[in-house]
Amino acid sequence: MISAFFAIVRRDLILAVRLRAEAVNPVFFFILVVTLFPLGIGAETKLLQTMATGIIWVSALRAAMLSLDSLFRSDFDDGSLEQLLLSPHPLTILVFAKIIAHWLVTGLPLLIVAPLLAVFLGLPQQALGTLLITLVLVTPVLSLIGSIGVALTVGLRRGGMILSLLVLPLYVPVLIFASNAVAMAGNGYAVDAQINILIAILLLSVVLAPLPAAAALKMSMS
Amino acid sequence: MSFVPAPISRFFHRMASPPHFYCLTNKLLPWLTVIFILLLGYGLYAGLYLAPTDYQQGDSYRIIYVHVPAAWMSLFIYVVMATAGAIGLIWRIKLADIMVICSAPIGASFTFIALVTGSLWGKPMWGTWWVWDARLTSELILLFLYLGIISLYGAIEDKRSASRAVSILALVGVVNIPIIHYSVEWWNTLHQGPTVTKIDKPSIHIDMLIPLLVMAIAFKFYHLIALLQAAKVELLKREQNSQWVKTMLESET
Numbered sequence A: 001m002i003s004a005f006f007a008i009v010r011r012d013l014i015l016a017v018r019l020r021a022e023a024v025n026p027v028f029f030f031i032l033v034v035t036l037f038p039l040g041i042g043a044e045t046k047l048l049q050t051m052a053t054g055i056i057w058v059s060a061l062r063a064a065m066l067s068l069d070s071l072f073r074s075d076f077d078d079g080s081l082e083q084l085l086l087s088p089h090p091l092t093i094l095v096f097a098k099i100i101a102h103w104l105v106t107g108l109p110l111l112i113v114a115p116l117l118a119v120f121l122g123l124p125q126q127a128l129g130t131l132l133i134t135l136v137l138v139t140p141v142l143s144l145i146g147s148i149g150v151a152l153t154v155g156l157r158r159g160g161m162i163l164s165l166l167v168l169p170l171y172v173p174v175l176i177f178a179s180n181a182v183a184m185a186g187n188g189y190a191v192d193a194q195i196n197i198l199i200a201i202l203l204l205s206v207v208l209a210p211l212p213a214a215a216a217l218k219m220s221m222s
Numbered sequence B: 001m002s003f004v005p006a007p008i009s010r011f012f013h014r015m016a017s018p019p020h021f022y023c024l025t026n027k028l029l030p031w032l033t034v035i036f037i038l039l040l041g042y043g044l045y046a047g048l049y050l051a052p053t054d055y056q057q058g059d060s061y062r063i064i065y066v067h068v069p070a071a072w073m074s075l076f077i078y079v080v081m082a083t084a085g086a087i088g089l090i091w092r093i094k095l096a097d098i099m100v101i102c103s104a105p106i107g108a109s110f111t112f113i114a115l116v117t118g119s120l121w122g123k124p125m126w127g128t129w130w131v132w133d134a135r136l137t138s139e140l141i142l143l144f145l146y147l148g149i150i151s152l153y154g155a156i157e158d159k160r161s162a163s164r165a166v167s168i169l170a171l172v173g174v175v176n177i178p179i180i181h182y183s184v185e186w187w188n189t190l191h192q193g194p195t196v197t198k199i200d201k202p203s204i205h206i207d208m209l210i211p212l213l214v215m216a217i218a219f220k221f222y223h224l225i226a227l228l229q230a231a232k233v234e235l236l237k238r239e240q241n242s243q244w245v246k247t248m249l250e251s252e253t
Helices: A002-018 A020-041 A045-071 A073-078 A080-086 A091-120 A125-153 A160-186 A192-208 A210-221 B006-015 B018-050 B059-091 B094-126 B134-155 B159-187 B206-238 B243-252
Strands: none
Touching (some): A002 A020, A002 A091, A020 A045, A020 A091, A045 A073, A045 A091, A045 A160, A080 A210, A091 A125, A091 A210, A125 A160, A125 A192, A125 A210, A125 B134, A125 B159, A160 B134, A160 B159, A192 A210, A210 B159, B006 B018, B018 B059, B018 B094, B018 B206, B018 B243, B059 B134, B059 B159, B094 B134, B094 B159
16 A cells, blocks of 8 residues: 555656756746736835735735646546546545645745745745744645545536636635745744644645545546 | 334435325325414514514614524524434435435525625625625535535436435534534634523523524424425336336326
8 A cells, every 4th residue: 555655656757857848937937926916006115015925825826826736637537537436445544645745846846936926025034934833734735625626517618717616716825824934034034833733634634635635536536 | 224114214215205205295284384374474473563662773673583593594504414314325315316416406596595684684784785604604615515515416427326426425524514604613713602592591582582482483384395396206207117106197187
């Protein structure tokens, strides 16, 4: 079972390396959306500074959202998803492996870009550390919760819009706690409470999210 | 199933059979409607006419007789829907599937009513139609959850898998609703605190409370009527090729 888990992670990573464009696109999208905000609301430093956390988090959410489709899409199209379903290992574990690989490919790059963009928007120095910690905690949650939505809509021809409708409301708690933590850290307050809650949400979704995702995949393939 | 007493399990087995459910619904509906009209009539009369005027909010507080029961129903129906979804997923009962998808539009309507009446009340009280207050926001997110369920059901062509998908989503939602609710509450709150569910003594006057509870029960009956009607239609749609529908239609015409 463990070897199957790592085999899937390895396979998905190799695929991502071979198809670099797909992995890079969400990052570009993220940078682009963040760049659009100063153009839209004006380049006033003070205004941007107060909105920086919100801009970064909402854009990160959208970028994660857009990258979700690649989680099961190609496997669904070429039939390897059916092979996964037929394998003797529990589907939950296999789905979890796919989510981990997806996070490594699409979540981690956001970690590298986000602090850079934060500096562009004038986020206070002392908030950068918190931004990184919250990103480490939240991006896996985005992949985990998102996997449920993708699994439900993978069989649909035009699932994109519905996917956002399904998944974005579920992203609300992490958005609240993460952006609040960064904003508080920027003002010099302690953010232990928010970080602890984010850890709790992460653990909860690691345990719970793969179950409905696997059930939904079975539904989509039937 | 040995831990369930025999009469109860027999009741569920019979309720799970579509023809039995259909006949029972037909018998129940007139009674439910009568009870609903009586409760609604009394609740509205007592709420709008008998209940005393609030010393601070004047008569405009009377919108709570629609707003609060609708807000209660919006959450209640989601839980009912998720329960039916779990039953449908575990025991593969057709009727539970039907209940899930018939609940969603009703719940969405109640959520919408709660939002609209809340905003109508907010205009004279807070001076604005909308504030980003905790409970308003979580109610809005609840509406999005309902809309997600309705649109997912509409998008999947095979209605049996659509029912399963919707049930899974409803279960995911029901786990998330408390988390969303408390995180939003933590984020910002301006709404007046709960006045009915305080443990020791409700801070609402008894003459105002009774019409409110009557209205809440009336709304429950309305939900039951709407749900059963919708389920009846959906059941006929899905079972249109089965023998019992044909014999029933022949006997009716």
